[in-house]
Structure formats: C-alpha cells, structure tokens
Amino acid sequence: MSEGIKDNPGLSEAAAQSRGSVLRSRAESYIALSRHDAAIADLTESIALVPDNARAWRLRGESHRVLERYDAALGDFDEALKLEPDSAYALGSRGQTYAAMDRLEEAMEDFEHALTLSPDSLWILEAKADVLADLDRLDEALEEHAKIIALNEGLAYSWMARGDLYQRMHLYAEAIDDYTKALEADPAHVRALSRRGEALRMIDRYEEALTDLNQALEADPENDRAYGSRGAVLSELGDNEAALRDLDRAIELDPEYIWAYRVRGEILQELERHEDAVKDFTQALHLEFGD
Known part of the structure; x- marks a missing residue:
C-alpha cells in the first residue's frame, strides 16, 4: 500500500489513483487560468494520494515558480527529478528557478542537461540564452539565439529576443534589423514597434522612431515604455511640452519607472523648473538606490 493510501484510509488504491488523476487534470486547467494557488491545493492533495507521480511534483513546482516561491519550487522539481531523472521539462523549469534566484551556474547545468x-526545445534554448547574457557571455548568447531562429524563422518572438540582446549590447542597427524581421512575421507586434522605436532613437533617427512609437501607442494606449520613449524623442525634436505630457503619462502608468523620472527631470532642468527637476531626480535615486 502506498504512503498516500495510508494517509487516506477511506480510499482504495484504485480510487486514490483515480482521484489523484482528476486533481492533476484540474490543476492543469487552473494553471492555464493563472490560478496557481488553486492548482497548488489540488496538486498537494494529488501528491498525498499518489506520491510517486512525477508530473504532479513538476506541475506544483511550476506553480510555485510562477508565484516566485522559489525554494518550494526547487524542492518540488528535485522530487520530480528523483522520479524521472531525464525529464527535460523539470530540468528546464528548475533551471529557470535557479536563474530567478541568481544561481546562474546551476541554471546553466540544468539547461545543458x-x-x-x-535539443530543439525553444523555451529551454531561450532560457539558456538569457542566462548566458546575464553571465556576460554575450557571443555565446547570440549563438543560442541563432539556433532558435534557425528552428523557426517565422516566429516573431525569436527575432524580438535577439533584437533585445543586440540592443543590450548597443548594436542598434542589428537590433533594428531583428525588430523589423519580427514585424514582418507579425505586423501587429506592439512590443517590436516600441523597441524598434527606442533603437531608432538611440541612433538619432528621431522621425522614424516617432512613427514607430505612435503606431505602438495607437495599438496599446497604456504602454508606459512607449510613452517614455516617445517623450524622449519629442524632447529631442524640440517639443518639450508634449514630451512632458508623455512622461507624465508613463509615470502615471508605472510610478516606479526610474528612467522616465530621469528624463523628465532633465527636461524640467532645461526649462529651468529646478524645484520640479530636483523632485524627479530625488525620486529616481530613491527608486534605484534607496536614497
């Protein structure tokens, strides 16, 4: 008799297996609905009934990870891997958990395994590329992104991810090319428009940047990052009042948007509104450094 049955003496072995199976299935739907606490409750009961089901441990670990309960997630993934040592899914998810905890070398070990x-798992390749970038192994990260794109050149997200890495490396022309590829794959991709607009701003192509950011905001009127970027572009084009309106809106949408405070402070300083500028710089310092 399993330990789970000992803990639930009213159920036969067959009934425990059946109930555990339905609980696991319901938990998967809860996960799809982002109702992770409900999923965890079902999976905890399922594990009590059928402790040797690796899927239940893995699913509960994933819900803990999404809820940023990283120690609990690691414990569940460890149990899943004791039962199924060669589960790529559990290894990849545990690697993501290690990465979120800044345990990057351990994350890399799990991703490599x-x-x-x-070998063709896109989400694990993407997670590995992110960790390589965090380890400042940027050329290796680019190699992983090239593998991802080669597996599916029609996937906008893959071009976006490499574009973001190029932008991080200050390779703006390359980033723009990748964002353009993302938009060819998905012309309505708002983030690609916003990020391409930002990259164009970084190389002083302000009119083109403004076009992209306008389109991004037409599609998503609550895109705080697009408002921040457009505010910076409008300032460069000499329209500080419009720039301030955009930056006000960006900060209204995200009161912890550090960069927007800094840019707004610089515009206010240029307008000789120094008291207001001091408030923005002070808030930026508080948010970034705890001053």
Missing part, C-alpha cells in the same frame, strides 16, 4: 535530452 535538458538540451541533451530535448
């Missing part, structure tokens, strides 16, 4: 089992 997972990719020996499932």
Whole structure:
C-alpha cells in the first residue's frame, strides 16, 4: 500500500489513483487560468494520494515558480527529478528557478542537461540564452539565439529576443534589423514597434522612431515604455511640452519607472523648473538606490 493510501484510509488504491488523476487534470486547467494557488491545493492533495507521480511534483513546482516561491519550487522539481531523472521539462523549469534566484551556474547545468535530452526545445534554448547574457557571455548568447531562429524563422518572438540582446549590447542597427524581421512575421507586434522605436532613437533617427512609437501607442494606449520613449524623442525634436505630457503619462502608468523620472527631470532642468527637476531626480535615486 502506498504512503498516500495510508494517509487516506477511506480510499482504495484504485480510487486514490483515480482521484489523484482528476486533481492533476484540474490543476492543469487552473494553471492555464493563472490560478496557481488553486492548482497548488489540488496538486498537494494529488501528491498525498499518489506520491510517486512525477508530473504532479513538476506541475506544483511550476506553480510555485510562477508565484516566485522559489525554494518550494526547487524542492518540488528535485522530487520530480528523483522520479524521472531525464525529464527535460523539470530540468528546464528548475533551471529557470535557479536563474530567478541568481544561481546562474546551476541554471546553466540544468539547461545543458535538458538540451541533451530535448535539443530543439525553444523555451529551454531561450532560457539558456538569457542566462548566458546575464553571465556576460554575450557571443555565446547570440549563438543560442541563432539556433532558435534557425528552428523557426517565422516566429516573431525569436527575432524580438535577439533584437533585445543586440540592443543590450548597443548594436542598434542589428537590433533594428531583428525588430523589423519580427514585424514582418507579425505586423501587429506592439512590443517590436516600441523597441524598434527606442533603437531608432538611440541612433538619432528621431522621425522614424516617432512613427514607430505612435503606431505602438495607437495599438496599446497604456504602454508606459512607449510613452517614455516617445517623450524622449519629442524632447529631442524640440517639443518639450508634449514630451512632458508623455512622461507624465508613463509615470502615471508605472510610478516606479526610474528612467522616465530621469528624463523628465532633465527636461524640467532645461526649462529651468529646478524645484520640479530636483523632485524627479530625488525620486529616481530613491527608486534605484534607496536614497
């Protein structure tokens, strides 16, 4: 008799297996609905009934990870991997958990192992590329992105992800090319428009940047980052009042948007509104450094 049955003496072995199976299935729907606490409750009961089901441990670990309960997630992924040592999914998810905890070398070990089992898994390749970038192994990260794109050149997200890395590396022309590829794959991709607008701003192509950012905001009127970027562009084009309106809106949407405070402070300083500028710089320092 399993330990789960000992804890639930009213159920037969067959009934425990059946109930555990339905609980796991309901938990998967809860996860799809982002109702992770409900999923965890079902999976906890399922594990009590059927402790040797690796899927239940893995799913509960994933819900804990999404809720940023990283220690609990690691414990569940460890249990899943004891039962199924070659589960690429559990290894990849545990790697994501390690990465979120800034345990980057351990994350890399899990991603490398997972990719020996499932070499074409896009989400694991993407997670590995992110960790390589965080480790400042940027050329290796670009190699991973090239693999991802080669697997599916029609996927806008893959071009976006490499574009973001190029932007991080200050390779703005390359970033613009990748964002353009993302938009060819998905012309309505708002983030690609916003990010391409930002990259164009960085190389002083302000009119083109403004076109992209206008389109991004037409599609998503609550895009705080697009408002911040457009505010900076409008300032460069000499329209500080319109720039301030955009930056006000960006900060209204995200009161912790540090960069927007800094840019707004610089515009206010240029307008000799120094008391207001001091408030913005002070808030930027508080948010970034705790001053």
